[in-house]
Amino acid sequence: KHNVLIIGAGGVGHVVAHKCAQNNELLGDIHIASRTLGKCHAIIESVHDKGSLQQPGQLQAHALDAMDVEATSALIRATRSDIVINVGAPFVNMSVLEACIQTGAAYLDTAIHEDPAKVCETPPWYANYEWKRRQACREAGVTAVLGVGFDPGVVNAYARYAVDHCFDRVDSIDIVDINAGSHGRYFATNFDPETNFREFTSTVWSWENNAWQANAMFERRKEWDMPVTGKTTCYLTGHDELHSMSQNLGVPDIRFWMSFGEHYINVFSVLKNLGLLSEQPVRTARGQTVVPLEVVKAVLPDPASLAPDYTGQTFIGDVVRGRKGGKPEEVLIYNVCDHAACFDEVGSQAISYTAGVPAVAAALLIADGTWDRGTMANVEDLDPRPFIALMNRMGLATRIRDAKGDRLLDPVTQVA
Ligand code: NDP
Structure with a gap:
């Protein structure tokens, strides 16, 4: 059995804990660490309430500042954790990775490292942080699966x-992310507002004609007609995966599109234009120093609180165009996830669910040796077939739509 240490007790950490519990015959003891101990206890209570544990097993909460490498290493050792699933804020990636290199534990995360002081990074962003530790992972024999x-x-x-x-040849990949769900609030972000807004306030980088292309947010839009969600307006957005896929796949055009309603764009634009999304501290007339973004975060709904009322579905998929057998071909590979079904199963909305399930699938593939390569990898460096097949059984089914129709993709038994 492989004990797991989950870092971060937010929306994604909640799903990760439930899914580890559902698979504890392979994963063993589950430890949850975050700055706020109470949030870890609340997750453990939810795991017990939902009866998620597959087998009787340990679930323990720990208070931890994951920026502290020594404290994180000590906790990995004390809990005898073989696998660390980092779903804390993206600011802690490098310190948690360092602790894994020190202790030999496998490392997983779901977002690229961010320096809180920097608004925009030069691409490829992974090269500024994580990839600098690739050799150290190799030397220590540490498996790290990024993003x-x-x-x-x-x-x-x-x-x-x-x-x-x-x-035979891929010309373009368009990643399309549509949340066609509704949380019924005036305005809310689906995950940490700080991380969420930072994603949309900086330059939009995309990979076009084998080069980086810079745009402003909401500058380029396109309507995508997708299964279940139908015709939806999406906007070119900068996103983590472009920074590795551009370097690893040899595909000339890779873009990311996200759906936004007009209401979201209006509210976001007002907040941004007023300076309320700024990380730069300001002084009030009473002499207090406040960070506008932190104030906005404090007044917005906690993303986790949206889950009980969330209805509708998310769609995320890759539209891939290229040539096969001398002819042009288009393939869509995608998942549709239902907010209410996620809430029934683990008490979360679909955005946290779709982020948390893959991290646990990856942990299982490390535990059974399939992805345990003893070095650092982005997901596209690894064999996707066991990963997709495993997620089909864990609540995230993959479908494929091509000239032959629309069907479940089971890459182990089926050749596309
Ligand atoms: P939340 O804000 O809900 O949770 C983040 C958690 O991290 C909180 O419990 C917070 O602790 C904890 N944390 C932050 N800093 C520290 C620290 N220094 N030490 C210990 N714990 C810390 O975020 P989400 O759960 O929504 O997202 C988690 C991660 O997943 C983010 O990196 C996000 O970008 C990523 N994500 C990835 C997606 C994907 O599909 N790839 C989709 C959605 C999210 P506390 O509250 O106790 O202060």
Whole structure:
């Protein structure tokens, strides 16, 4: 058995804990660490309430500042954890990775490292942080799988699958992320507001004609007609996976599109234009120093609180175009996830669910040796087939739509 240490007790950490519990015959003891101990206890209570534990097993909560490498290493050792699933804020990636290199534990995360002081990174962003530790991982024999949520994560695996199994040559990959759900609030973000807004306030980088292309947010839009969600307006957005896929797949055009309603764009634009999304501290007339973004975060709904009322579905998929047998071909590989079904199963909304399930699938593939390569990898560096097949059984089914129709993709038994 492989004990697991989960870092971060937010929306994604909640799903990760439930899914580890559902698979504790292979994963063993489950430890949850976050700055706020109470949040870890609340997750453990929810795991027990839902009866998620597959077998009788240990679930323990720990208070931890994951920026502290020594404290994180000590906790990995004390809990005898072989696998660390980092779903804390993206600011802690490098310190948690360092602790894994020190202790030999496998490392997983779901977002690229961020320096809180930097608004925009030069691409490829992974080269600024994580990839600098690739050699250290190799020397220590540490398996690190970067960005293994849904996007980044599963969409990287879909791209690898398409490149290897569906085409002779791939010309473009458009990743489309549509949340067609409704939380019924005036305005809310689906995950940590700080991380969420930072994603949309900086330059939009995409990979076009084998080069980085810079755009402003909401500058380029396109209507995508997708299964279940139908015609939806999406906007070109900068996203983590472009920074690795552009370097690893040899595909000339890779873009990321996300759906936004007009209401979201209006509210976001007002907040941004007023300076309320700024991380720069301001002084109030009473002499207090406040960070506008932190104030906005404090007044917005906690993303986890949206789950009970969330209805509708999410769609995330890769539209891949290229040539096969001398002819042009288009393939869509995708998942549709239902907010209410996620809430019934684990008490979360679909955005946390789609990010958390892949991280646990990856942990299982490390535990059984399939992905335990003793080095650092992005998801597209790894065989996508066992990953997709495992997620089909864990609540995230993959479908494929091509000239032959629309069907479940079972990459172990079925050749596209
Ligand atoms: P939340 O804000 O809900 O949770 C983050 C958690 O991290 C909180 O419990 C917070 O602790 C904890 N944390 C932050 N800093 C530290 C620290 N220094 N030490 C210990 N714990 C810390 O975020 P989400 O759960 O929604 O997202 C988690 C991660 O998943 C983010 O990196 C996000 O970008 C990523 N994500 C990835 C997706 C994908 O598909 N790839 C999709 C959605 C999210 P506390 O509250 O106790 O202060």
